[in-house]
Amino acid sequence: MSLYIEAASILNETSGSLRSRIYHRPASSPQLKSPPARLYALIIETLKHQEILNEVIAKSELLKLERKLTHSLTLLLLHDHLLTKNGIATSPGPLRTQIESHKARLSSEFTRARLKRGFGTTALYLSHIASESAPKIPRWVRVNTLKCSLTSLLTQFPDYAKVDTLEDVMTAAKGIKTKAGGRVYYVDPYVKDLLAFPPGIDITTMPCYIKGEVILQDRSSCLPAALLDPPKEAWVVDATSAPGNKTTHAAAILHGAGGSRKGGVIAYEKDPRRAEILKRMVTRAGGDVAITVRPGEDFLKARPKSDELSRVTHLLLDPSCSGSGIVSRAEYSLLPIPEFETKTGTKRKRGGKPAAKPAVTAPAKPAVIADDAEGADGEQEETKQDVAEARLHSLAAFQTEMIQHAMTFPSARKITYSTCSIHAIENEQVVMAALQTKVAKRRGWRVLGREEGVLSEWERRGLDEECAGDHHVAQACIRANPIEDGGIGFFLCGFVREGEDDSKEEDWVEERKETVEVTVGKGKNQKGKKEEKVEKAQAREEEEEEYDEKGEEWGGFEEEEEAAPAAPAPKKAAKPANPAKKQAPRPSKPSKSAAPATPAASKPAKQTSSIIQRKTSLAPKSKKQKRK
Numbered sequence: 001m002s003l004y005i006e007a008a009s010i011l012n013e014t015s016g017s018l019r020s021r022i023y024h025r026p027a028s029s030p031q032l033k034s035p036p037a038r039l040y041a042l043i044i045e046t047l048k049h050q051e052i053l054n055e056v057i058a059k060s061e062l063l064k065l066e067r068k069l070t071h072s073l074t075l076l077l078l079h080d081h082l083l084t085k086n087g088i089a090t091s092p093g094p095l096r097t098q099i100e101s102h103k104a105r106l107s108s109e110f111t112r113a114r115l116k117r118g119f120g121t122t123a124l125y126l127s128h129i130a131s132e133s134a135p136k137i138p139r140w141v142r143v144n145t146l147k148c149s150l151t152s153l154l155t156q157f158p159d160y161a162k163v164d165t166l167e168d169v170m171t172a173a174k175g176i177k178t179k180a181g182g183r184v185y186y187v188d189p190y191v192k193d194l195l196a197f198p199p200g201i202d203i204t205t206m207p208c209y210i211k212g213e214v215i216l217q218d219r220s221s222c223l224p225a226a227l228l229d230p231p232k233e234a235w236v237v238d239a240t241s242a243p244g245n246k247t248t249h250a251a252a253i254l255h256g257a258g259g260s261r262k263g264g265v266i267a268y269e270k271d272p273r274r275a276e277i278l279k280r281m282v283t284r285a286g287g288d289v290a291i292t293v294r295p296g297e298d299f300l301k302a303r304p305k306s307d308e309l310s311r312v313t314h315l316l317l318d319p320s321c322s323g324s325g326i327v328s329r330a331e332y333s334l335l336p337i338p339e340f341e342t343k344t345g346t347k348r349k350r351g352g353k354p355a356a357k358p359a360v361t362a363p364a365k366p367a368v369i370a371d372d373a374e375g376a377d378g379e380q381e382e383t384k385q386d387v388a389e390a391r392l393h394s395l396a397a398f399q400t401e402m403i404q405h406a407m408t409f410p411s412a413r414k415i416t417y418s419t420c421s422i423h424a425i426e427n428e429q430v431v432m433a434a435l436q437t438k439v440a441k442r443r444g445w446r447v448l449g450r451e452e453g454v455l456s457e458w459e460r461r462g463l464d465e466e467c468a469g470d471h472h473v474a475q476a477c478i479r480a481n482p483i484e485d486g487g488i489g490f491f492l493c494g495f496v497r498e499g500e501d502d503s504k505e506e507d508w509v510e511e512r513k514e515t516v517e518v519t520v521g522k523g524k525n526q527k528g529k530k531e532e533k534v535e536k537a538q539a540r541e542e543e544e545e546e547y548d549e550k551g552e553e554w555g556g557f558e559e560e561e562e563a564a565p566a567a568p569a570p571k572k573a574a575k576p577a578n579p580a581k582k583q584a585p586r587p588s589k590p591s592k593s594a595a596p597a598t599p600a601a602s603k604p605a606k607q608t609s610s611i612i613q614r615k616t617s618l619a620p621k622s623k624k625q626k627r628k
């Protein structure tokens with residue numbers, strides 16, 4: 001089957017991301033004959049230009065003239081015909097004829113559409129689209145000190161110049177296609193042994209990557225292990241490890257250059273498939289001695305009083321979350337052909353046929369705003385918002401449960417909690433809920449204050465109003481905004497406790513009971529319609545996210561995605577016991593206690609953010625609002 005016909009049929013499929021439709025096709029779907037990378041490139045490139053191509057299709061009335069052509073097939077063919085040097089890549093035949101016999105008409109409509117957009121030449125138009133769709137964040141590279149030091153790594157980049165800000169990195173990125181351009185690096189001031197390169201750099205072909213001397217890990221994703229900062233001889237639990245970015249980072253802190261061989265990391269990963277990825281990453285990073293993988297094991301079932309776990313002093317919690325801070329999932333999707341006045345004077349819809357419902361009716365935006373339901377009206381939108389909100393509460397319940405369980409570890413002194421979400425429900429509100437639990441109070445868990453932690457210089461902190469106005473707690477929280485702060489959106493908070501361990505087995509049993517009560521809550525067996533919808537939506541997303549974890553940009557070893565794995569099954573949509581929620585009304589506004597803005601892009605920008613404002617306003621509408 002022709003590349004174009006196969007690509008068109010993928011475009012017409014509506015379920016799953018484009019990547020999963022190409023790279024992870026279910027056995028029940030027709031299998032592809034064309035090379036997947038070629039299909040992906042053709043579709044992505046075509047979709048980048050679909051706005052202008054749709055105009056050409058509409059104005060030329062091509063679908064009326066060529067009844068056998070479909071919208072998606074025409075887009076793909078037109079892309080290659082009008083915008084590539086070699087034209088349509090297929091041997092002469094009906095497909096080519098259907099386009100090339102209208103060459104003059106298509107070319108003049110394209111020129112008109114291009115000039116209307118202010119581009120004197122096709123080259124100018126192409127370079128504009130290329131810069132619009134270029135990555136907006138640097139390529140972060142963590143030196144894996146289990147295998148290599150920063151100094152020795154830099155010897156592998158002899159002709160690279162050190163720059164002082166992330167802005168310099170991004171400016172240099174513009175010249176990356178030139179021979180000398182883009183050869184710069186930036187040393188992160190927050191996380192030790194972390195470098196930023198221009199986004200276009202291909203590290204994956206370099207020896208340092210192949211040998212596992214570097215790990216491609218977003219800056220935000222490096223913050224938890226940096227904040228956990230375990231002493232060299234510590235025993236650390238990574239409760240939710242796959243694919244293993246933070247696990248290997250924690251191991252590098254313990255066993256890396258100057259480290260001791262006394263402590264180690266115990267890495268839980270509930271999902272057996274992801275545990276395999278974790279194992280691969282651990283081995284490749286040279287972490288087998290430092291890390292004990294617990295494949296397929298549920299952290300919530302771990303017995304803190306066991307011999308192995310009773311010595312654990314540090315826990316890293318990076319549980320499943322909504323992934324709303326991840327920006328690498330931006331994908332384009334099919335737009336309908338707009339209506340235009342044509343030469344024959346008629347307003348037309350695509351091909352004269354009833355418009356097939358496109359997968360999405362607007363360009364898919366990065367995940368950071370994709371589920372922003374603001375401005376939506378009508379019953380359907382409201383339900384969508386309810387489902388999205390219920391899902392967040394369900395995740396928050398699970399996240400709180402994980403923290404509570406970590407707090408029961410007898411020798412535990414420090415916990416980090418992180419998400420790649422920008423929703424306060426999963427972030428500050430979970431922190432507040434965890435602080436209110438019996439186990440936190442009985443054992444004296446408190447937040448790690450801003451000034452106590454290694455990341456006190458990081459400027460963007462938690463939102464006061466989401467912490468019931470508790471400025472100390474808000475300041476203890478760390479936020480990163482997507483893109484603005486140089487990578488994915490992220491949240492992090494540390495908990496610490498002092499004092500001796502006074503816990504007894506009965507206390508632990510009691511504390512477990514509380515955990516279960518908080519998270520499972522009422523209505524265990526009384527699933528309502530809303531809960532069912534949440535479960536269905538989540539199941540779909542889990543499927544999707546499983547695929548998304550591969551092949552995205554953020555992974556430890558490029559193809560192994562850092563975040564937003566399968567969300568857990570909702571705990572009957574129970575909301576976490578969160579006293580803060582009563583006191584902190586939502587929708588929330590950005591904190592007025594914003595830290596001052598920093599001029600350099602290398603530092604997190606000022607606290608107030610439209611993205612945070614939008615996302616946190618996903619809060620439920622009041623009944624009154626709903627009635628309106």
Ligand SMILES: C[S@@+](CC[C@H](N)C(=O)[O-])C[C@H]1O[C@@H](n2cnc3c(N)ncnc32)[C@H](O)[C@@H]1O
Pocket residue numbers: 221239240241242243244245246247268269270271274297298299300318319320321561562563564565566568
């Ligand atoms: C956000 S990812 C962790 C990413 C990882 N920290 C990293 O930096 O590479 C969350 C992981 O936790 C796992 N998980 C979820 N619930 C778990 C549980 N109860 N016990 C152990 N692992 C769990 C998920 O399967 C998923 O792989």
